[in-house]
Amino acid sequence: MDRRTQILHTAGRLFSQRGYHATSMRDIARALDLQGGSLYTHIESKEEVLWEIVNRAADRFLAHATSIDPDLPPRERLKALVRGHLTVIAQELEHATVFFHEWKFLSPELQERIKARRDAYEAHFREAIESGVQRGEFKVEDPKIAALFVLSALNWTYQWLRPEGPLDLEALTERYTALVLRALGGEA
Amino acid sequence: MDRRTQILHTAGRLFSQRGYHATSMRDIARALDLQGGSLYTHIESKEEVLWEIVNRAADRFLAHATSIDPDLPPRERLKALVRGHLTVIAQELEHATVFFHEWKFLSPELQERIKARRDAYEAHFREAIESGVQRGEFKVEDPKIAALFVLSALNWTYQWLRPEGPLDLEALTERYTALVLRALGGEA
DNA sequence: CCTACCGATCGGTAGG
DNA sequence: CCTACCGATCGGTAGG
Numbered sequence: 075m076d077r078r079t080q081i082l083h084t085a086g087r088l089f090s091q092r093g094y095h096a097t098s099m100r101d102i103a104r105a106l107d108l109q110g111g112s113l114y115t116h117i118e119s120k121e122e123v124l125w126e127i128v129n130r131a132a133d134r135f136l137a138h139a140t141s142i143d144p145d146l147p148p149r150e151r152l153k154a155l156v157r158g159h160l161t162v163i164a165q166e167l168e169h170a171t172v173f174f175h176e177w178k179f180l181s182p183e184l185q186e187r188i189k190a191r192r193d194a195y196e197a198h199f200r201e202a203i204e205s206g207v208q209r210g211e212f213k214v215e216d217p218k219i220a221a222l223f224v225l226s227a228l229n230w231t232y233q234w235l236r237p238e239g240p241l242d243l244e245a246l247t248e249r250y251t252a253l254v255l256r257a258l259g260g261e262a
Numbered sequence: 263m264d265r266r267t268q269i270l271h272t273a274g275r276l277f278s279q280r281g282y283h284a285t286s287m288r289d290i291a292r293a294l295d296l297q298g299g300s301l302y303t304h305i306e307s308k309e310e311v312l313w314e315i316v317n318r319a320a321d322r323f324l325a326h327a328t329s330i331d332p333d334l335p336p337r338e339r340l341k342a343l344v345r346g347h348l349t350v351i352a353q354e355l356e357h358a359t360v361f362f363h364e365w366k367f368l369s370p371e372l373q374e375r376i377k378a379r380r381d382a383y384e385a386h387f388r389e390a391i392e393s394g395v396q397r398g399e400f401k402v403e404d405p406k407i408a409a410l411f412v413l414s415a416l417n418w419t420y421q422w423l424r425p426e427g428p429l430d431l432e433a434l435t436e437r438y439t440a441l442v443l444r445a446l447g448g449e450a
Numbered sequence: 451c452c453t454a455c456c457g458a459t460c461g462g463t464a465g466g
Numbered sequence: 467c468c469t470a471c472c473g474a475t476c477g478g479t480a481g482g
Contacts, residue, residue: 095283096367099477111479112451120477175363179284219429219437222422223415230414241407249407257445287461299463300467308461 078116080106085123090171094124094179124176125184131173132191134162139198148206149260152224155199156254157247159228164237171232199225206260213259224254266304268294273311278359282312282367312364313372319361320379322350327386336394337448340412343387344442345435347416351423352431358420387413394448401447412442 075083084105088097099120100110117123138158142151163170177188200221206212214220227250235246255261263271272293276285287308288298305311326346330339351358365376388409394400402408415438423434443449 093281093283093366095281098475100475109452110477111453111455114478115451179281215440216437219434220441222419223438223441226418226421227411227415229421230418231410233414233417234410246407249404250411252403253408253411253445256447257441259444286459288459297468298461299469299471302462303467 077106081113081116082123082126086127086168086172089124089127089176090168094172094176121179121181121184124172125180127169127172128177128180128188129191131162131166131169132188132195134166134169135159135173135195136191138162139195142198144201148202148209148211149255151202152199152206152254152258152260153251155202156224156228156251160231160235160243160247160250163228163232163235164243167232167235167237174229174232196221196225203258206258211260220258223257227254265294269301269304270311270314274315274356274360277312277315277364278356282360282364309367309369309372312360313368315357315360316365316368316376317379319350319354319357320376320383322354322357323347323361323383324379326350327383330386332389336390336397336399337443339390340387340394340442340446340448341439343390344412344416344439348419348423348431348435348438351416351420352425352434355420355423355425362417362420384409384413391446394446399448408446411445415442 081102085097085102088101088105092101098110099113102123103110103113135158138161139155142154142158144151146154177185180188200217203212203214203217203221203224207214207217212220237243252261269290273285273290276289276293280289286298287301290311291298291301323346326349327343330342330346332339334342365373368376388405391400391402391409391412392405395402395405400408425431440449
C-alpha cells in the first residue's frame with residue numbers, strides 16, 4: 075500500500091468517525107507518524123482527499139448496480155440491487171459513511187458530479203420497480219415513492235450495520251429482501 | 263421571540279445547512295446582526311446550543327410516540343407512529359436534520375443521554391411490531407430487523423422530504439404507512 | 451519527509 | 467451589546 079493509499083484509508087476512517095471538518099490534516103498525519111506538511115507530497119488538498127473517498131464509494135455502488143442484467147425478472151433484479159447495496163455498506167462501511175455524510179462539504183461542482191452518479195444509481199431501483207409494476211409482479215400506487223422508501227431503508231443501514239455484528243450479511247440480505255419484496259406486493 | 267430563541271433558531275438553520283463544525287459562532291452572530299462575543303450573554307457555549315437543538319428534537323419525536331395509546335390495535339399504533347415521525351420531520355426539518363446528523367459532536371455524556379432517548383423511541387416501534395406479531399396481525403421472521411427496517415425508511419426521509427414539495431404530508435403518510443404495513447404482512 | 455512559517459480563523463472572555 | 471483581545475489551531479507552502 076503506497077503512501078497515498080494509506081492517506082486515503084486513514085482519512086476515510088477519521089472522517090467517518092469524527093466528520094470531515096472535525097478532522098484536521100494534522101490528525102491524519104499523526105495517525106501515519108508524519109508531520110502535517112508532509113501529506114502534501116502525496117495529495118493536493120484536503121478536499122481532494124474527500125473527493126477521492128466519496129467518488130470511490132460511488133464507484134462501488136454503481137459497479138454493483140450496472141453489473142445486474144436488466145432483463146432479469148424484476149423480483150430478481152431488485153433482490154440483486156438490495157444485496158449489492160448491503161454488500162457495499164458492509165464491506166466499505168467507513169467509506170460509505172463518508173459518502174452519505176460528508177459529500178455536502180465538496181465544492182458545488184464536485185457535489186453536482188456526485189449527485190449525478192447518485193441519481194443514476196437510484197434510477198436502477200426506480201426502473202426495476204416500474205418494470206415490476208408493468209409486468210404485474212409488483213403492486214404499488216406510486217413507484218417513485220416506493221423507490222425512495224426502499225432506498226431510504228437501505229441507505230440508513232450504514233448507521234447500525236456492523237460487519238462484525240451478530241447478524242451476517244447473508245442473513246441480513248435475506249431478511250431485508252423479504253421485507254422489500256413484500257412492501258412492493260411482490261411476494262406472498 | 264427572545265434573543266436566545268432567535269439564536270437557537272438561526273443556529274439550527276445554519277447547522278442543518280453547513281454542519282456543526284463548519285458553522286462558526288461568528289456566522290450565527292452575523293445572521294442576527296450581532297458581534298460574535300455578544301452571543302455569550304444568552305448562551306453558555308457552542309455545544310450548549312447544539313444540545314438544545316438536538317434534545318428539543320428528541321422531545322418532539324418522543325412526545326408523539328408517548329401520546330399514542332399502547333392498547334390500540336398494532337396496525338393502528340404503527341400507523342400513528344409513522345404519521346408522527348413524518349410529521350416531526352416535515353414540521354421541524356432543520357432541527358430534525360441536526361438531530362440525525364450532528365449529535366455525534368456532543369460530549370460523551372450528552373451523547374449517552376440522546377442515545378437513551380433514541381432507544382426509548384425505537385422501543386415504541388419494536389413493541390408495536392412485536393405485539394402485532396403476537397396477535398397475528400403482522401407476520402415477520404425477525405421483529406428487531408423489521409423495526410430497524412421501518413425506522414431506517416423513516417429516518418432517511420429527512421434527506422429528501424421537503425415540506426414545500428409536491429407531495430403533501432398526508433399523501434406521503436398514506437403511502438408510507440401502506441408500504442410499511444405491507445412489509446410487515448399486516449395488510450392485503 | 452521535516453522544520454518553520456504564513457495569514458486566517460476559531461471559541462470564548464474581560465472590561466466597559 | 468460592542469471593542470479588543472486571548473491562546474490555539476487551521477490548511478497550506480517554502481526551502482532544504
